[in-house]
Amino acid sequence: MEKRTIIAFVLSFLILIMWSFLFAPKKEQPPQKEESQKKEAVAPQYEAKPTPQPQPSVAPKKQELAPPGPVVEQEKEILVETPLYKAVFSTAGATIKSYKLKNYRESADPQSPLVELGNRQDGQSLLGITFEAPSTTENPGRVFYQASEEALIVDSSASPRDLTFRTVTPEGLSIQKTYRVYPDKYPIDVLVSVSNQTGKDIQGNLRAFIANLPPEKKKSYYSFVGLAFLLNDELEQIKPKDLKKEEKRFAGQIGWIAYEEDYFLTAVIPEDPQSEGSFLGRALPSGIVTATYLSPSVALPAQNQLDSRFTLYLGPRDLTFLKQANKKLDLAIDFGWTDIIAKPLLYALRFFNQYVHNYGVSIIILTVLIKILFWPLTHKSYKSMKEMQKLQPLMAKIREKYKNNKEQMNKELMGLYKTYKVNPMGGCLPMIIQIPVFFALFRILGSSIELRHAPFLFWINDLSAPDRLFSFPFKIPFMSPPYGIPVLTLLMGLSMLIQQKMTPTPGDPTQAKVMMLLPIVFTVMFINFPSGLVLYWLVNNVLSIGQQYRIIKKSA
Numbered sequence: 001m002e003k004r005t006i007i008a009f010v011l012s013f014l015i016l017i018m019w020s021f022l023f024a025p026k027k028e029q030p031p032q033k034e035e036s037q038k039k040e041a042v043a044p045q046y047e048a049k050p051t052p053q054p055q056p057s058v059a060p061k062k063q064e065l066a067p068p069g070p071v072v073e074q075e076k077e078i079l080v081e082t083p084l085y086k087a088v089f090s091t092a093g094a095t096i097k098s099y100k101l102k103n104y105r106e107s108a109d110p111q112s113p114l115v116e117l118g119n120r121q122d123g124q125s126l127l128g129i130t131f132e133a134p135s136t137t138e139n140p141g142r143v144f145y146q147a148s149e150e151a152l153i154v155d156s157s158a159s160p161r162d163l164t165f166r167t168v169t170p171e172g173l174s175i176q177k178t179y180r181v182y183p184d185k186y187p188i189d190v191l192v193s194v195s196n197q198t199g200k201d202i203q204g205n206l207r208a209f210i211a212n213l214p215p216e217k218k219k220s221y222y223s224f225v226g227l228a229f230l231l232n233d234e235l236e237q238i239k240p241k242d243l244k245k246e247e248k249r250f251a252g253q254i255g256w257i258a259y260e261e262d263y264f265l266t267a268v269i270p271e272d273p274q275s276e277g278s279f280l281g282r283a284l285p286s287g288i289v290t291a292t293y294l295s296p297s298v299a300l301p302a303q304n305q306l307d308s309r310f311t312l313y314l315g316p317r318d319l320t321f322l323k324q325a326n327k328k329l330d331l332a333i334d335f336g337w338t339d340i341i342a343k344p345l346l347y348a349l350r351f352f353n354q355y356v357h358n359y360g361v362s363i364i365i366l367t368v369l370i371k372i373l374f375w376p377l378t379h380k381s382y383k384s385m386k387e388m389q390k391l392q393p394l395m396a397k398i399r400e401k402y403k404n405n406k407e408q409m410n411k412e413l414m415g416l417y418k419t420y421k422v423n424p425m426g427g428c429l430p431m432i433i434q435i436p437v438f439f440a441l442f443r444i445l446g447s448s449i450e451l452r453h454a455p456f457l458f459w460i461n462d463l464s465a466p467d468r469l470f471s472f473p474f475k476i477p478f479m480s481p482p483y484g485i486p487v488l489t490l491l492m493g494l495s496m497l498i499q500q501k502m503t504p505t506p507g508d509p510t511q512a513k514v515m516m517l518l519p520i521v522f523t524v525m526f527i528n529f530p531s532g533l534v535l536y537w538l539v540n541n542v543l544s545i546g547q548q549y550r551i552i553k554k555s556a
Contacts (some may be wrong), residue, residue, distance in 0.1 A: 003486040005513050044221045053141045078147050080163060082183050084152045085251045086114070094165035094177045095128035095147045099314045100262070108462040117266050118259075119213040124288060125480040127266060129310055131175060133192045133204035142544050143167060145177070154183045158241045173199035179312075184307045186315035195471070206308050208268040212259045213288045214240040223262045223447035227281045227291045228332055238498045247282035247556060254279050255328055257291045258313075265317050268293060269327045271309035316449045319346070335447075338440035345437075353450070359463055360456030363445070363532055367539040370441075371384070371547075374434055378547060391420060445532040462489070463532035480528045488534045493523030495541035502548045550555030 017163050051291045075092040104115040109311050118126040130143075145165035153326070165177045174197055180189040196202050214225055227238045229430035232252045242248070254277040258267035270277070270293065280292045322330040335342035345366065352362035371378075394416060402409035445451060450461040459469050468484030476483050496519035525532050 006285055036152065073144050074340055075144070076147065078149060078151060078163065080152045080154075080179075082181055083156045084184075084186060085535075089147070089163065089165075089179070090125060091145045091147055091165065093125060093128050093130065093143055094147075094167075095125035096312075096314075097125050099126060099266075101315065102466060104264075104316065107304055108455075108465070115264065117261070117264055118211070119215060121312065123264055124211055125314065127209070127268065127314070129177065129190060129192055129208040129306075131192060131205070131306070132172070132207050133173065133202050143169065143175075144243055145175075153183065154181055156183050158183050161469065168536060171202070172196070173202065177218050182281075186313055186321055188312040188314075189277045190310040190312060192308045192310070193298060193305060194308075195209075196300045196302055199297050199302050202300045203297055205297055208270075208310065210257060210259045210266050210268060212261075212266070212293045213286075213290050215261075224260050224334070225261060225262060226260060227258070227289060228260050229257045229291065229293075230328060230331060233328065235334055237334075240283060240376060242552065243281055243283035243289055247277065247280060249280050251276065251278045253277060254293055257293045258329075258332055259289070259291060260317070260332060262447070262474040263317055265313060265315065265322070265329075265332055267312065267313040267325075267332070268327060269311040269325060269329065270295070271311070318449055319343075329454050330407075335440065335443040338443050341436055341446045342440040344447060345440055346450070349444065352451060356413065358456065359451055359454040359461065359532070360535060363463075363535050364539050366441075368543065371543045374437075375547070376432070378544065379551070391416060405465070440535060441536055445536060451532045452531065455532070460531050463535070464530045466528050467531035467534065470546050478524050478527055482550075486527050486534075488531055488538060489523055489526050489529075492526060492538040492541060495545065496522055499541060500546055501549065502545065502552065 053541045063117070075090055075103040077097065078089040078160075080087040080089060082507070083102065085102055086100045087096055089095070098116040099117045101117065102114060105112045145167040148162070148164040148166075150161050152161055160180050160182045163179045163181065166175070168174050169351060169509075174195040176191075176195075176446050177239075184190075192206065194204075211382075211402060224239075225235055226240050227248075229236055231250055231254060233255065236250070238248050253273050253275050254270065255273050256269040257279060258265055258269050274296050276296045278294045280294070281289065282292075295308075298306065311327070313322070313326055313329060315321055317333055319330055319333060322332060333343075345555040348369070349362050349366055350361070352365045353359055356362055356365070398409060398412045399417065402412060414526070446464075453461075454463045455461045456463055460467050467486055467488045468482050469487050470484045472483040474483065477480075479486070497516075500515055500519060526537065
């Protein structure tokens, strides 16, 4: 009986793992408004037809914006560099075209290229913010600005610096965009000032967009790649493949819009989200996906000025940095249904790393801590299995005696359990309780940037990648490249085999064969998992072996 419960548990566990890869339920989309209520929230290269909304207040113009000098109708790139990143701004639309993170590289090799946010095509801007009126939206991306700096270098000891872009549209709108960059943090403050120097009122919208070309394949098992936005304080995510079917439009309070990569995030955060903002996600024929925020329509009276503030975040999906940006940007890190368990475990992992300075050692400490926490449950499980083993001869006699009367056989077995005070499910239930913890650890160890390129010991220089010793020029079945010896995975399989040998042998030969096959199944399944995951499972198995040995020795 105890073997059947264990088999049921293991099979259920395997089904849950496969389900998490293939059939995870999609988050329910909020109801979309009718077509007549939708705003045409599109990327800047598309014409807008804004619908009038309740007007936000417009500050009276207190002083004239500094008039730009002669604006050259030709794109010019401005390099902005801080200790954290290198960015390239463009005078065409005053947008960001390139953004490289100086503390992160493409691979664990210290000589590999810096990570660049935005897999874009030539000429495509990564991010931009502007004010658009119906008369200025025919080709807003080709509105040229004059930059206040030829280049902007901010070292670690410098104060925040401003990069300002100015232009005057043919319609008489004076637009000024000021980007404030900091030497010690990723968020960039943006002030968009629009002065109506015409003799008539102008109706327009503030518009922000993010554009990116999704990769063909994700780098992490459990991370999300695609568009994300905060709608009425709830995180919404849209996969690129869903945008190929149809564009997605939503209206409500938009806290921020973002493009999420495996370990990095590009986001635009309005300073004061309006209750009737709108979001549009779409896929262009080139494969690029765009996320666009559109504010409610605003009336800008003649000789008045509108000031709007935004915050940009282009950096790692790190809880510390995301909290610095405020505006609930940390909600972009979502571990699905395990979130309530996964985030405390992640904080614990980060806490341990502050002292040991090695995430591999931190995983071992966390595994030991979890094992101690569940020690009474697993102890009860192994003890119940041992007691059930003692009852095997009596159970075999009952099955033989009542083999033609299943109802009576079950009645006699239940009486036997009651007499000896044994719970037939005792070996299974405590293990099932741990399943949410297992999956939470899978999520954080498989998609957290803390583990990205984090070294452990010897040949394991990246806990977010599969462990491979040596490199083979030929393919290995079931193994994804690079091809090599998966030492940790093989040790994990060996530890499972030892556990099977220590577990009482079931009376049914078929069950015994199934149980002996499980270490092979798990080894093949784990062969492409990040080494951080395999390390956790290996350490957990070793601790379980020690616990089983202690129970066997004590009862001998």
